[in-house]
Each structure stands twice: as C-alpha cells, then as structure tokens.
Amino acid sequence: MEMSREDQARQFAETAARQSYGKLVALLAARTGDIARAEDALSLAFAAALAEWPKSGPPATPDAWLLAVARRKLIDETRSRQVRNLASDHLRLLAQEMEDAMEDVPDADIPDRRLALMFACAHPAIEARIRAPLILQTILGFDAAAIASAFLISPATMGQRLVRAKTKIATAKIPFRLPDTPELADRLDAVLEAIYSAFALGWADASGGDARLGNMAGEGIWLGELVAALMPTEPEALGLLALMLHAQARRPARRNESGDYVPLAAQDPALWDVTLIDRAEALLYRAGAMGRPGRYQLEAAVQSVHAARRISGETDWQAIEHLYDALWIVTASPVVALNRAVAQTQTRSVTQALAALDDLAHDPRMAAYQPYWAARADLCARSGDIAAADAAYQRAIGLESDPAVRRFLQKQQARLLRN
Known part of the structure; x- marks a missing residue:
C-alpha cells in the first residue's frame, strides 16, 4: 500500500x-x-x-x-x-x-556542537545526579519517562530535576564550550555515564524495531570515540569505548534466524565480530597500562573474559566474580551486586547465590528491575522452589518490554511447570 x-x-x-x-x-x-x-x-x-x-x-x-x-x-x-x-x-x-x-x-x-553541550550539562553547578540524565535528554531527545526507567527513579521526579537543571544553565550562564584540560577530567564521569546510557538504550533494542531508539548504540560508540580522541590519556574514556565495542561485537549473535532471544551463555562465538573485539582488547590494554583502574575498565574486563570463550571454549566465572567484587567496591551499585550474584551461580552453591539476591530484595529499585526477577526465577527453579520460581518468572515477564526476551522467559516458565 x-x-x-x-x-x-x-x-x-x-x-x-x-x-x-x-x-x-x-x-x-x-x-x-x-x-x-x-x-x-x-x-x-x-x-x-x-x-x-x-x-x-x-x-x-x-x-x-x-x-x-x-x-x-x-x-x-x-x-x-x-x-x-x-x-x-x-x-x-x-x-x-x-x-x-x-x-x-x-x-x-551545520557544525556539530554535541560534545560541547555534553560538557556544559556536566558543569559543577549542575547537581551531580542529574548531569547524565540531562545529557541524555538534550543530546538524544528522550522524554523524562524513558530516562527515568534507565536510572530507576520515578518519571515525575526525573522531570522536575531536568527542568531545574536547564533553568540553572540559563540563569548561571554556563558556557557551551569544551572546558580546559583540568576541568575536563572533573566533568568526565557524567559525560561517560550519559554516553554509556545512550549506548545501553540502543543496545537493548536488539531487533532494531523501536524507532525511538534508532541507532543509539552506534551514536553512543561515536560519542565514545570522540571523547577517547579528545582525552587519549584518560583510561576510563578508553575503558568505556572498549566496553561498548565488546558488547556491540555480540549483537549478531543475540537473536537467532527466527528472531528469538539467545542468552550470552548460549551464543555461538563464531558469530561475534572479531574486528570489534580486537579493537576493544587493544583499548583495554592501553587503559590498563596507565595504572588507574575504574568502573568502565572493570566492566570492559568482564566482557573481555566472556569474549575469551571464542578461543578457550569456556568462561572463567571465577575471574568474572572477582571483577564484580572490585566493581562493587568502586560503585556499590545494586546492578553490580545482581551481576555478581549471577556469576556466583557458576562459582558457588545455589543457596549462596540466592542469599546474595535476598540481600538485594530490600532495595526498592529492584522491584521493577526485570533482570533481578529473571535471575531469582532461575535460582528458585534450581533450588526446587517451583512456586517461588513461577511467581518470579511471572514478575519478570510482566516487566519485560522486548517481545523476544518475553517469549524466552515464557518458555522457561512453561518448562519449569512441565517438570
């Protein structure tokens, strides 16, 4: 038509x-x-x-x-x-x-001033917790609700904070320019967080079916390249770029020919993009040689361990658990704690891994976080608690917006109930 x-x-x-x-x-x-x-x-x-x-x-x-x-x-x-x-x-x-x-x-x-705008949004006069969300909205055009979900807070709260931040920039006459080198480092964390959030929003849309997201993963990588070129001696900028390239390398393997979701452990490493992996490894090596480890380098190192499976045929889960231990010290993030618990399903007993998840149950952010409920469902199923696993699968399915991932969870749930 x-x-x-x-x-x-x-x-x-x-x-x-x-x-x-x-x-x-x-x-x-x-x-x-x-x-x-x-x-x-x-x-x-x-x-x-x-x-x-x-x-x-x-x-x-x-x-x-x-x-x-x-x-x-x-x-x-x-x-x-x-x-x-x-x-x-x-x-x-x-x-x-x-x-x-x-x-x-x-x-x-038309000149491209996006990088200058990003560093303006990361100005010290802007409240630290709103810098990355502000960059996301101004650079990518996402509404407060979409950004709020990425940062695990309510849309109303996010909207109020964004309005206040924009007013602050106007009233304080914050300049839209790349700051001098000493100032660049002070603002880098917020810029890197926003770039990674942009990449993650696009990478989550594995099928490319969400027009809003478009090529956000590619945009995130482009911005990461820009910052890495601007600050070649900043290891975290290199680490973030390495992390994004490692993740992007696996994109072809995340769906099968039928469009079904394929979890990382079941992916065929032959489908991974070796060129991107090699670039990521080179960046991570350069960053590590500077002797200043940080969040993005550690996260990239986790992906590097996964990437090594294409050579060894196995995943070194012990190394991954140790890297998440280090990440927890750096970030104290509940998402890191969740990923560490998932790694512990391979290195420790199901009871220990489930106890680690129980420690996160009091965090209100986990209530609407799909990966938490998917991990709980899997661990409860392994422990033999079918009722708890079924309830957790139901919660995870209800929270999942990706049809392919939702079908995967539904199949897992059906297999659980058949057995």
Whole structure:
C-alpha cells in the first residue's frame, strides 16, 4: 500500500529527528545559552515540517531547513519578549545579539556542537545526579519517562530535576564550550555515564524495531570515540569505548534466524565480530597500562573474559566474580551486586547465590528491575522452589518490554511447570 504524502512527510521528519535532534539542539543552545528555549524552538520547527512538507515535499537538506525555522522561532520569541518589556535595555540587547548569532550559522554546513553541550550539562553547578540524565535528554531527545526507567527513579521526579537543571544553565550562564584540560577530567564521569546510557538504550533494542531508539548504540560508540580522541590519556574514556565495542561485537549473535532471544551463555562465538573485539582488547590494554583502574575498565574486563570463550571454549566465572567484587567496591551499585550474584551461580552453591539476591530484595529499585526477577526465577527453579520460581518468572515477564526476551522467559516458565 502506497504511503500518503502526509505519512511520507511524517516519516521523513521522524528520521530527521532521530538523526539530527541532538546536533540541532546543541547548536541552538550554544547560541542562546538556554537549552529549554532551544528545545521549544526545535519542537516548533518539527511541527512546521509536518505542516509544510506534505504540501511542498521534503527539502533537500532537512537539517538546514529545521535549523533555519528554529532560528527564526527563537528570534521572533526574543523580539516578542522585547516588545512586552520595552523599558528593558537588557532584552533589546539580547534580541540583537540573538539575531546576530543566529544569522551567522551556515545552513549548508551545520557544525556539530554535541560534545560541547555534553560538557556544559556536566558543569559543577549542575547537581551531580542529574548531569547524565540531562545529557541524555538534550543530546538524544528522550522524554523524562524513558530516562527515568534507565536510572530507576520515578518519571515525575526525573522531570522536575531536568527542568531545574536547564533553568540553572540559563540563569548561571554556563558556557557551551569544551572546558580546559583540568576541568575536563572533573566533568568526565557524567559525560561517560550519559554516553554509556545512550549506548545501553540502543543496545537493548536488539531487533532494531523501536524507532525511538534508532541507532543509539552506534551514536553512543561515536560519542565514545570522540571523547577517547579528545582525552587519549584518560583510561576510563578508553575503558568505556572498549566496553561498548565488546558488547556491540555480540549483537549478531543475540537473536537467532527466527528472531528469538539467545542468552550470552548460549551464543555461538563464531558469530561475534572479531574486528570489534580486537579493537576493544587493544583499548583495554592501553587503559590498563596507565595504572588507574575504574568502573568502565572493570566492566570492559568482564566482557573481555566472556569474549575469551571464542578461543578457550569456556568462561572463567571465577575471574568474572572477582571483577564484580572490585566493581562493587568502586560503585556499590545494586546492578553490580545482581551481576555478581549471577556469576556466583557458576562459582558457588545455589543457596549462596540466592542469599546474595535476598540481600538485594530490600532495595526498592529492584522491584521493577526485570533482570533481578529473571535471575531469582532461575535460582528458585534450581533450588526446587517451583512456586517461588513461577511467581518470579511471572514478575519478570510482566516487566519485560522486548517481545523476544518475553517469549524466552515464557518458555522457561512453561518448562519449569512441565517438570
């Protein structure tokens, strides 16, 4: 069935949004110093595209079209504020500066200011816990609900924090530029966390069926490459890039020919991308030689141990457990504790591994965390507690949004009940 002009225009606008949202917001915000106003102007530009493109057809350079419209929206909005406040010399000056700044952006060659925006969002004046979520929203365009799920907090709380952070950037006049070298290191943690969160959101969509996520895994790797090139002597930047490359190397093996989910232990190592693995190993070696271990290097080392199975045919679970011990010391993260408990299913007794999971049961973040319930279901099944395993599988299935993973869990549950 042939698509209507309206549907074609909408699809074209959605593609432009996925590919260019962060790039355009970064440029507009760099010119205005106000992320919220830049986002509003770009939103109006996309609305204009949906109104105009069905009639005139998509432009040859959609990014330039959207940027031009968003620039004009910002200038018009500033002039309107000036008219409403005729006595304000400050606003008159702001209007002139805004117009001058906007008019000197070339339509045909849009510069990429995303990295500068990321470091602005990681400024010390911004509350530490909101820096990474703020980067995610401004660079990738995700709403508060999607970001909240990644950080295991409520959407309302996340939304309030994001609004406050954007207001802080505007009122404090935080510059949109790459900071000097001493400042770069201070802001690096938030930038790396946001990059990894972006990668994880895309990597979780193994089938590529979620249009919102698009190529987020590829975008995360691209941003990781950018930071690693900017800070080649920072081992954690190299470690993060190694971690993402190791994970990306396994993408072809995560679904079989029927589209069914294949857990890591059952994947065929011959399907893994050896070129990406070799790059990851080289980066991890460079980072390790600097003698400053950190979270991302340790996580990449875990993936390196898994990758070694393509050569040895076995997984060194003892090494993985030790790496998670070190990660727990560095992060005290409940997700790390969960992964350590999963590793202990291979190195210790089921009773010990289940006890480790029990220690996490009081953490409210685990209540809606699917991997926790999937791990509990598996361990309860191994211990012979069929009722508890069934209940945990039911909880995990209800929390899982990926149809392939949900089918996998349902098959596991059905096998449990048959036996």
